Amino acid sequence: MSVDLAHIRSVMAQADCIYPEAEVEAAIARIAVAINADLAESNPLVFCVMNGGLIFSGKLLPKLNFPLELSYLHATRYRNETSGGELFWKAKPEVSLVDREVLIIDDILDEGHTLGAIIDFCQHAGAAKVHIAVLIDKTHERKARPDLNAEYVGLPCIDRFLFGYGMDYKGYWRNAPGIYAVKGM
Template sequence: MPADLSHIRQVMEEADCLYSEAEVEAAIAQVGERITAEMAESNPVVFCVLNGGLIFAGKLLTHLRFPLEASYLHATRYRNETRGGDLFWKAKPEISFIDRDVLIIDDILDEGHTLSAIMDFCRHAGARSVRTAVLIDKAHDRKASPDLKADFVGMSCIDRFIFGYGMDYKGYWRNAPGIYAVKGL
């Protein structure tokens, strides 16, 4: 059943803009500079986590000033359930990362269960190192483990339901030109 587009539009109209498009673009450029400084000589395999990481990864890749191999992966722990379970691959990585440095790019580090599972998968499959880049690190104390942190973070945000730049509200507004918080959530 299609979504009620009037509700979807209303969510955007009432949302709080946490970061403007210009602020997000500046943060992406800064993340690119940091990654370039630290990984330029490592010949990494760079994976975009679909669907959320698509916009961030696409924009970030243009700021990485070194040769790299790019691919994608799509994994979930939810499989149409409200609670996560084992990692389920919708699309496994197609590039070998045995003895390679791996950079995983995702939209947000919220609780981090799926990102942690992807990192573990890469390590067990032979990656020399696994690093992560996220556009948003959500500030709260519900991380999958207390020491879970992304290696490269664009911005942090308050603990609200956010959308834009790849993050969605009920499947919509991944294309929003900024980072927005749903009113009341």
């Protein structure tokens, strides 16, 4: 697969900054305060949803001041594309979830197909309770399930194609220091 790096660079050059780095960092700090208050005594099993949740997890976890067990999972619908397809599990959890409180950390709650499948998996695997933390919750009417909500949300966001802080554009710009929207998308 050939990548047009000039195009990738131009996407960033033309993008709209929705949330600058300082606002994103403040949102992560607010989420940490809430999680510390709610989960400190629950011995949670924490899952980072790869790859999107990696940066958010890396910023959030050092702010959690209680013992927790950390793992990861990888389920995707995008596969470096700009629209989702069928859910594909790249890595399922390999630890027991039975009677554990679980915290799922992901970059974004968009339509929620992937997060919904992860929640279903955790519940079926015996989790006592599943909590969701997302950096971004997109505002629109296309949620996969009307009951799907994240308990911990960093920032609400308009319905555009976003990248930065773990979210990508065709596999690139997960490392962007802020939340950006692709021009025209």
